[in-house]
Ligand SMILES: C[S@@+](CC[C@H](N)C(=O)[O-])C[C@H]1O[C@@H](n2cnc3c(N)ncnc32)[C@H](O)[C@@H]1O
């Protein structure tokens with residue numbers, strides 16, 4: 001049977017800049033396309049090329065890290081389960097960055113990070129290892145609290161200041177001091193000037 005193919009923006013080797021694995025070398029596989037349309041989105045997710053899962057694995061294996069981060073765009077808009085399975089079979093650690101709006105079976109995923117936007121499937125929040133909430137001046141703080149109930153031993157909640165702006169960092173720090181189970185995620189790759 002032919003390996004499934006995927007629409008991609010880019011594959012690159014860098015350090016995870018955000019969340020629980022910050023500072024860890026990883027290969028980023030950026031799938032193209034996203035229907036969410038966040039006003040603050042910092043990412044180009046246009047389709048640049050198509051690759052089969054076998055071709056993706058061959059490219060990822062050129063780099064020394066065993067961690068592959070599937071991101072986008074919104075990766076769940078494509079048949080991500082087929083890709084996860086192939087990457088796991090190839091002996092890789094699979095991390096996923098998703099907005100959680102489209103449910104998929106994340107069993108076997110080594111780190112599932114859900115960054116909720118206007119709609120998130122509660123089952124994706126339950127499956128997440130990390131919930132990473134972007135906080136800006138427009139964020140409705142009382143609405144944020146609905147995610148706080150998901151904090152548990154196996155699930156960390158990070159606040160990520162929108163675009164590393166100082167007023168957003170200040171707001172995150174205030175919220176974390178008030179709710180000490182929360183953590184701060186700065187986009188460290190932007191300070192380091194790496195992809
Ligand atoms: C580009 S998104 C791709 C994955 C998925 N669509 C999502 O939103 O989680 C990767 C991460 O960047 C975050 N992000 C995007 N724009 C941002 C910004 N301006 N400031 C802080 N974080 C941002 C998202 O919330 C998400 O956690």
Ligand SMILES: Nc1nc2[nH]cc(C(=O)O)c2c(=O)[nH]1
Nearest residue numbers: 015016017018071097189195
């Ligand atoms: N260095 C680096 N770390 C990241 N973590 C999540 C990213 C993403 O765009 O999904 C990202 C990214 O774009 N670059």
Ligand code: SF4
Nearest residue numbers: 034036037038041073
């Ligand atoms: S869901 Fe993710 S990729 Fe899509 S627009 Fe929002 S931040 Fe960008």
Ligand SMILES: [Mg+2]
Nearest residue numbers: 042043071195
């Ligand atoms: Mg990014």
